[in-house]
Amino acid sequence: MAARGAESEFDRFLRLSKQIGTDILKTQGAGGNTSLKDGDTMWVKASGTWLAQAGERDIMVPVRVAPLVEALRRGDPRAEKATDFVITALNTSGLRPSIETSFHAALPSPVVAHYHCVNTIALSVLKQRDEIFRTKLEAAGMKWATVPYRRPGTPLARDVDLAAESNPDVLILYNHGIIVTGETVEEVADRIERVTAALTLPARQVPDADIGALQQLSQDSSYSPAADLASHQLALVPENIRLATGGSMYPDHVIFLGTTVGLLKAGQSLPSYLERFADKGQTAPKMIIVSGCGMLLSNELTPGGQVMARCLAEVVARIPEGADVVYLTEADEYELTNWEAEQYRQALDRGART
Numbered sequence: 001m002a003a004r005g006a007e008s009e010f011d012r013f014l015r016l017s018k019q020i021g022t023d024i025l026k027t028q029g030a031g032g033n034t035s036l037k038d039g040d041t042m043w044v045k046a047s048g049t050w051l052a053q054a055g056e057r058d059i060m061v062p063v064r065v066a067p068l069v070e071a072l073r074r075g076d077p078r079a080e081k082a083t084d085f086v087i088t089a090l091n092t093s094g095l096r097p098s099i100e101t102s103f104h105a106a107l108p109s110p111v112v113a114h115y116h117c118v119n120t121i122a123l124s125v126l127k128q129r130d131e132i133f134r135t136k137l138e139a140a141g142m143k144w145a146t147v148p149y150r151r152p153g154t155p156l157a158r159d160v161d162l163a164a165e166s167n168p169d170v171l172i173l174y175n176h177g178i179i180v181t182g183e184t185v186e187e188v189a190d191r192i193e194r195v196t197a198a199l200t201l202p203a204r205q206v207p208d209a210d211i212g213a214l215q216q217l218s219q220d221s222s223y224s225p226a227a228d229l230a231s232h233q234l235a236l237v238p239e240n241i242r243l244a245t246g247g248s249m250y251p252d253h254v255i256f257l258g259t260t261v262g263l264l265k266a267g268q269s270l271p272s273y274l275e276r277f278a279d280k281g282q283t284a285p286k287m288i289i290v291s292g293c294g295m296l297l298s299n300e301l302t303p304g305g306q307v308m309a310r311c312l313a314e315v316v317a318r319i320p321e322g323a324d325v326v327y328l329t330e331a332d333e334y335e336l337t338n339w340e341a342e343q344y345r346q347a348l349d350r351g352a353r354t
C-alpha cells in the first residue's frame with residue numbers, strides 16, 4: 001500500500017479529475033475530460049464516462065500522441081474518434097477515448113483539464129466576450145487564448161492546435177467551456193482555482209418553484225417536475241426565460257436536450273401544448289418551462305440528460321440582465337444533431353447510469 005506521501009502523479013491526476021467531476025459548476029454528467037501525458041502515451045478520459053467516477057472506475061484510455069497529432073494536422077479522418085491510436089495492450093477498460101481526445105493530444109502540456117464551467121460558458125456566449133475575457137484574465141495574470149466556436153472533434157481540435165502556438169495556460173472555448181493546462185497536476189489545480197476566482201459571476205436570485213402546481217399540470221403525462229430543485233430557476237423570472245428560449249448556447253445542451261426548449265404559458269394545458277407538436281409531426285421538447293412555476297422534464301431523460309437542464313439553469317442565471325447573447329447557428333445545431341461519434345456517447349449514457 002502506498003503511503004499518502006508516495007502518491008504518484010497518476011493518482012493526483014485521478015484525484016483532480018474526480019474533483020472537477022463532482023463540482024456541478026464545472027462538470028455536468030459525461031461532459032468534460034482530463035488527460036495526462038507520459039512521453040508519447042496520453043491517458044485520456046473515456047467517451048461517455050463521468051469524471052466523477054475517476055479513481056473508482058477504470059475510465060482512462062491510453063492513446064499514442066504523435067501519430068494522432070500528425071493525423072489531425074494531415075486532415076486524416078481517423079483523428080475524429082481517435083480509436084485507431086488507442087494502445088490496445090494497455091487499455092484495460094476496453095472503452096473508446098473521449099470525442100475530444102484530439103485537442104488534448106495537440107496541446108503540448110503534460111496535464112490538460114477541459115470542463116464545461118458554467119461561469120465560462122455564461123461569459124463566452126456574450127457579444128462583449130473578447131473584451132470581458134481580456135479584462136478578467138489579464139487582471140488575474142493568466143496566459144490565455146480564446147478559440148472560436150467549432151463542433152467538438154477535429155474541427156475544434158484544429159483551432160485548439162492553432163491557439164496552442166502562443167503556449168497559453170488557459171484556453172476559453174467560445175460557446176463551450178474551458179481548457180486549463182500545465183506541467184504538473186498541482187500546477188493545473190492551482191490555475192483552475194485562480195481562473196475560477198477570476199471568472200465567477202453571481203447567480204440571479206429567483207423565487208421558489210411551485211412544485212405542487214407542476215405536479216398537477218403534469219399528471220398522467222410523460223413529464224415530471226425536475227427533481228433537482230436548482231433546475232427550476234430557468235422558469236422563475238422573465239429574464240431567465242428570455243435567455244433560455246432565445247436559442248442553443250453550447251453543444252452538450254443540443255446533444256442531450258435537443259434544440260427546442262418548450263414554454264408553457266400561464267393557463268395553458270400540457271396536453272393541448274403537446275398536441276401542437278404532434279400535429280406538425282415534430283418531436284415534443286424534452287424540457288418545458290412553465291412560466292413562473294418551474295421546469296417539467298421528459299420522463300425519458302437519463303440522469304445525463306437531466307443534469308443538462310441544471311447546467312442550462314446555472315449558465316442562464318449568471319448571464320447579466322439584458323445581455324446580448326451569441327447563440328449557435330442553425331448550421332451548428334444541425335451539425336451537432338447529425339454527428340455519428342455522439343451516438344456512441346449517448347448509447348453509453350442510456351446504458352450506464354439508470
Ligand SMILES: [Zn+2]
Nearest residue numbers: 032100152177
Ligand atoms: Zn467539451
